[in-house]
Amino acid sequence: HPDPDYSAAYVVIETDARDGLKGYGLTFTLGKGTEVVVCAVNALSIHVVNKDLEEIVSDFRGFYRQLTSDGQLRWIGPEKGAVHLATAAVLNAVWDLWAKQEGKDPKQLLSCIDFRYITDALTEEEAHEILQNGLLGKTEREEQVLKHGYPAYTTSCAWLGYPDQQLKQALAPLGIGVATGEQCHNRVIFKQLLQAKALSYLQIDSCRLGSVNENLSVLLMAKKFQIPVCPHAGGVGLCELVQHLIIFDYISVSGSLENRMCEYVDHLHEHFKYPVVIQKASYVPPQDAGYSTEMKEDSVRKFQFPQGEVWQKLLCKP
Numbered sequence: 159h160p161d162p163d164y165s166a167a168y169v170v171i172e173t174d175a176r177d178g179l180k181g182y183g184l185t186f187t188l189g190k191g192t193e194v195v196v197c198a199v200n201a202l203s204i205h206v207v208n209k210d211l212e213e214i215v216s217d218f219r220g221f222y223r224q225l226t227s228d229g230q231l232r233w234i235g236p237e238k239g240a241v242h243l244a245t246a247a248v249l250n251a252v253w254d255l256w257a258k259q260e261g262k263d264p265k266q267l268l269s270c271i272d273f274r275y276i277t278d279a280l281t282e283e284e285a286h287e288i289l290q291n292g293l294l295g296k297t298e299r300e301e302q303v304l305k306h307g308y309p310a311y312t313t314s315c316a317w318l319g320y321p322d323q324q325l326k327q328a329l330a331p332l333g334i335g336v337a338t339g340e341q342c343h344n345r346v347i348f349k350q351l352l353q354a355k356a357l358s359y360l361q362i363d364s365c366r367l368g369s370v371n372e373n374l375s376v377l378l379m380a381k382k383f384q385i386p387v388c389p390h391a392g393g394v395g396l397c398e399l400v401q402h403l404i405i406f407d408y409i410s411v412s413g414s415l416e417n418r419m420c421e422y423v424d425h426l427h428e429h430f431k432y433p434v435v436i437q438k439a440s441y442v443p444p445q446d447a448g449y450s451t452e453m454k455e456d457s458v459r460k461f462q463f464p465q466g467e468v469w470q471k472l473l474c475k476p
Contacts, residue, residue, distance in 0.1 A: 163189035164426070165463065166394040167196045167244065168453065169251040173211060181255025182451040185247040185365040186394040191240070192463075198244030201231060206248060215256050218270040222371045225249070226272070238343040242368060249369030250399065254449035270371045272345075276379065279349045285378045292410040299409045307440030308405050309415065310422040313392070337361055340390040344368070345375045352383040359417070361390040364399035370449075377407045387412065392423030397434045398450040401441045429457035 164186065171181035187195060205224045206214075214221045225245045226237050235241045267289065273282050335358025342348050343366060351357050360380045362373050380387050389404050391397040404420045412418070420441055427433040431452040435442040444450050460467045 161189075164394055165189060165192040167192050167199055167247050168458065169199055169247045171206065171251045171255055173255070175211075177259075179255060179258050180452075181251040181253070181258075182453070183247045183249065183251025183254060183369075183449070184395050184451055184453075185243045185250070186396075187243065194240045195243045195247070198231070198241045199247055202228070202241075202244055202248055206252075211252075211255060211259075214252060218371065219272055221252075222249070222270070222272050222368065223274075226368060237346075237368065242343060243366065246365050246367065246369050249371060250365070250449060250451055253370045254451045257449055258447045267374060271375045271378075272368075272371065273375070275346045276349045276375060279353055280375070280379045280382055284382060285375075288378055288381050289410060292413060295413060296409055299413060303405055303408060303443055307437060307442050308401070308408060309419040310436060310439050310441055311388070311419045312422055335359060337388060339363065340366070342366070345372050345379070348376045349379060352379055352385060357385050359388045360385050361388055361421075362400070362403060363390045364396060364403060365393075370403070373403050377403070377411050381407075381411050386414075386417040388418060389420050391421040392425055394426055395430060395451060395453075397422055397427065397441075398430055398432065401434055401444060402449060405441070405443055429453050429461075 165188065166184045166186040169181075169183040171183070173179070185195060186192065202225055205221070205228070225248060226232070226235065226242070231241050237245075268282060268285055271282075271285070273280070273285075336356065337359035338351070338357060339348065339361030340363050342351070342363075345367065348360065352360075360376070362376055364370075364373060367373050367376065377387060387404065387407055389400040391400045400420060404418075408415060408418070422434070422436060422441070424436075430450065431454055432444060432446045432448070432450045434444075434450070458466075461469070463469050464473060
């Protein structure tokens with residue numbers, strides 16, 4: 159990007175419940191693109207405002223379809239582009255709020271997934287069997303990840319600007335396979351890549367796909383096709399979110415660390431209330447309830463566009 163301007167569409171869901179809990183969600187892109195996503199979030203808000211949380215999560219699959227199949231907004235989707243990024247931000251906030259209230263069992267998780275368009279690769283029955291099989295050795299894997307964390311890696315060599323040809327020459331003798339997914343905008347694209355055997359490593363993105371709902375379906379498909387998941391992370395809050403997904407994948411889905419690791423970039427974590435923790439090149443499992451999406455109030459106030467202190471100073475420059 160010639161003029162990157164990292165920014166996030168930040169969604170806060172408040173309720174009238176006495177517990178005072180709030181749900182925080184985000185997705186991100188660059189500058190003016192985020193303004194478009196914010197407009198899409200506002201358009202989707204009609205599906206959330208004045209809804210009871212229990213009403214949403216009791217039919218989470220139906221709620222997901224409300225967002226992704228809105229009769230008018232689907233014309234600029236469906237399930238891709240700015241409207242799907244907005245869907246991710248809204249759903250991330252719902253998951254954060256829900257996760258602060260209660261745990262989930264396999265049947266609840268499956269009821270969150272929209273299996274439309276992927277049953278030729280993964281049926282709901284197959285997904286349930288994968289999760290049931292994942293119960294075997296679950297306790298041992300929980301102990302393993304609590305003690306040692308989840309392996310991390312970084313893509314800084316590419317971000318630092320090494321020429322593509324130099325990287326190719328360095329990696330080719332090592333038999334490095336194809337890893338992709340950061341730009342895959344929905345579960346159907348992942349399904350097609352898996353069916354075509356076009357992936358060696360699958361990279362989910364917690365803010366491009368339709369939140370946890372859609373990422374769950376991709377994790378389960380990856381397990382069926384025996385493709386290791388190595389999530390993309392590094393942007394605004396991505397590390398904070400995706401750690402939950404990949405640790406869940408290890409404990410309850412894949413059950414393996416072989417050829418698996420999670421991307422990490424030391425970037426903007428200081429703005430989050432529950433920042434990711436890395437020790438010995440591994441993600442330390444988060445201990446706080448929720449999706450780790452809440453930003454510090456001071457950061458939100460300073461960086462909110464365009465009225466925040468930082469933006470006011472920038473906009474006032476001649």
